Amino acid sequence: MNHAMPRFLNTLIVEDSDDDTQLLVRELREGGYEPVFTRVETGAAMRAKLKQQDWDIIFADFTMPQFNAFEALQALHEAGLDLPFIVVSGTIGEDRAVLAMKAGAHDYILKGNMKRLLPAVERELREARNRRERKQAEQTIRRMAFYDLLTDLPNRSHFRNQTQQAVQAGIQEGRPVALLMMDLRRFKDVNDTLGHRCGDQLLQQVGARLRAAMFQNDMVARLGGDEFGVLLPGMAAISDIEIVARKILSTLEAPFVIEDVPIVVETSLGAVVAPEHGTDADILLQHADVAMYHARETGANYSLYDPTHDPHNPRRLALMAELRQAIENDQLQLHYQPKIALATGGMIGAEALLRWQHPKTGMIPPDQFIRSAENTGLIKPLTDWVLGTGLRQCSEALASGALRHLAINISARSLHDLRFPNLVGKFLKASGIAPEKLMLEVTESAFMVDLQRTVETLAVLSHMGILISIDDFGTGFSSLNYIKKLPVNEIKIDKSFVSDMTSNENDLSIVRSIIELGHNLGLKVVAEGVENKATLDSLAALGCDYCQGYYISRPLPHERFKDWPGHASGKT
Structure with missing residues (x-):
């Protein structure tokens, strides 16, 4: 019994x-x-x-x-x-x-x-x-x-796809389509003063007000951070944009009450019209961002895109000319961020991160020049430099086993080049490093442009023995659909979910789900953005395999990285 x-x-x-x-x-x-x-x-x-x-x-x-x-x-x-x-x-x-x-x-x-x-x-x-x-x-x-779990609004990927469909339909039917982008001024002050929980509540309330103010066919999305987008697929005339903009500004005028504290929100709002300002969703988003920036700089609440306000073209060309010289004149650097195994605390790999030490303006982060490099074709010599330098600098650690693998970020442009695997093979041969010591990190956005070619290139790389990692997992497009088709070894949980997982139940649930999904698919799971011991312990309890972040170590120049202790000491 x-x-x-x-x-x-x-x-x-x-x-x-x-x-x-x-x-x-x-x-x-x-x-x-x-x-x-x-x-x-x-x-x-x-x-x-x-x-x-x-x-x-x-x-x-x-x-x-x-x-x-x-x-x-x-x-x-x-x-x-x-x-x-x-x-x-x-x-x-x-x-x-x-x-x-x-x-x-x-x-x-x-x-x-x-x-x-x-x-x-x-x-x-x-x-x-x-x-x-x-x-x-x-x-x-x-x-x-497809959705932002904090506000329950469509995310940037979903918004982008719907914008493209709306623009194509508008062109066929001969009617304009408008896109508005807005951010919250001094939102950082809310987070710094009242804490991230109050900041999250403010974003939720802003999203709810915007959704209530729009018509059924309009789309309101959270594009990231404190940025929101509004898609107007059914405009009768271009003049309707200003009416909608004023409606949005009026909707957000009344103070938001967060934990009994009234918060007044001020916004910068930029607008574009298709096809006048572009017929591609990415171009329209870029131009809306320019208009929003102009509104912020001039103190206006609302600004319609004007090409004369767009500083990107001349500045980009000048910056790309300087980047070409930087590659030739050895102004670039690689910093290495250790990746540890949660079960042992020992270092199992490192991610190579590009830095540009400009002789006049100082250190330029990659997010200010990588996208322009992709658009101008400079990404190829830049990728060559990163692969060659990373494998050369880490060859001794990789050969001895002190470093199990080196991870290098690869752009979509490289993956769409069917000659890219041969290039990687040449660098491996020159450095004497076995293919399984190299891990290539790819963001999910690389699949959006040409999925078939991306899959073909990754299949060749995987067949060579090279490891494949999906970076920023969970923030891209149709994660689950594509991950099953790809020869992937690991997925990396985006730091936006990891940073607040110990205080935000939604983020904790997302992290837990990604870990379970990864393991069900036979993949290793890495958490990025680990900045404190509580997060480290929580990830270990959830069964996450690896992690990296400032709590483990900041990215280090090669000379300092060689002496890194290789354990989770918490030192930076």
């Missing part, structure tokens, strides 16, 4: 014999369960019960006068439920048992030999729980691909 606390089990029994039902219930009770059961013996009764309440498990006799196990399985499938289904019968033979399993039954038990009942119940309840958890993780990832 099992004297442990009984485990309640909502049990649906498809059976025409009350005696056999009681035998089954007694066996379950002997095993420590307390079945809360209902017996049915017709298809109509079973379908009604499936609709009325939730069930943990279903037991079914194989053959009854008015019903059988195959019909019961069909009723279960029609209800769209994934429940453990065990056939318990005294008449089933091996052939029919196989047919029942093929039809969807999870196991079968002979009434004359109930010894297998309890192990089968334990196993199938556990498997059902695992299936539920996997499904929840996949649903979370799917939603992350």
Whole structure:
């Protein structure tokens, strides 16, 4: 007799014999369960019960006068439920048992030999729980691909795709489409003064007000940080933009009350019109950003894009000319950020991060020149320099095993070049480093332009033995759909989810889901942006494999990186 606390089990029994039902219930009770059961013996009764309440498990006799196990399985499938289904019968033979399993039954038990009942119940309840958890993780990832989980608004990727579709439809129908971009002035002051929790609440309230102010066909999205976008696909005339802009400004005039503190929000709003200001979503977003920046600089609340206000073209050309000289004149540097194994605290790899030491303006971060380098074709010599320098500087550590692998970020432009694998092979051969010592990090945005070519290039690289990592996982486009098609070794959780996971339940849930999903797909999972011990401990408890961040070490110049202790000391 099992004297442990009984485990309640909502049990649906498809059976025409009350005696056999009681035998089954007694066996379950002997095993420590307390079945809360209902017996049915017709298809109509079973379908009604499936609709009325939730069930943990279903037991079914194989053959009854008015019903059988195959019909019961069909009723279960029609209800769209994934429940453990065990056939318990005294008449089933091996052939029919196989047919029942093929039809969807999870196991079968002979009434004359109930010894297998309890192990089968334990196993199938556990498997059902695992299936539920996997499904929840996949649903979370799917939603992350299109929606911002803080505000429940569409994210940047979804907004971009809808903008492109709206513009194409507008061109075909001969009507304008407008896009507005706005940010919150001094939002950083709210975070610094009241804390990130209050900042998150402010973003949620701003998003809710914007959504309530727009028409049904308009799209409001959170583009990132304190930036929001509004898509107006049904404009009658260009003059309507200013009306909408004033409506938005009026909607945000009243103070927001966050934890009894009234907060007045001021905004900078930029607007563009397609096709006048562009027909490509990325160009329109860039021009809207220019207009928003102009509004901020001039103190205006609203600004329509004007090419004369766009400083990008001449500045970009000048900067790219200087970048070409920087590559030739050795003004570039690589810094290395250690990546540790959470289980041991030991260093397993490092990420190479590019820095530009400009002789006049000082250190220029990569986000100020990488995109322009991609657009002008300078990304190829820049990638050559990073690959050659990184493998050369780390060759000794990689060869000795002190460093298991070196991770280098690769742009979409490189992945769309079918000659790129040969280039990588030449650098590996020149440095004498084995392919499995090199990991290439790719952002999900690389898949958006040319998925087929990206997959082909990654397949060749993987076949060479090179490791592949998906960077900023969860912030890109259709993460779950593409990750299954790619020869990937690891995924890196974006730091935007990691930084607040110990204080934000949404972020914690996202991190947990990504770790579970990665492990279900047989991948290693890395957390970026670990800045304190609490985050490190939480990631370890969730079973995350690796991590990197300022708590472990800041990115270090090569000379300092060579002497790094290789453990999570917390020193920077």
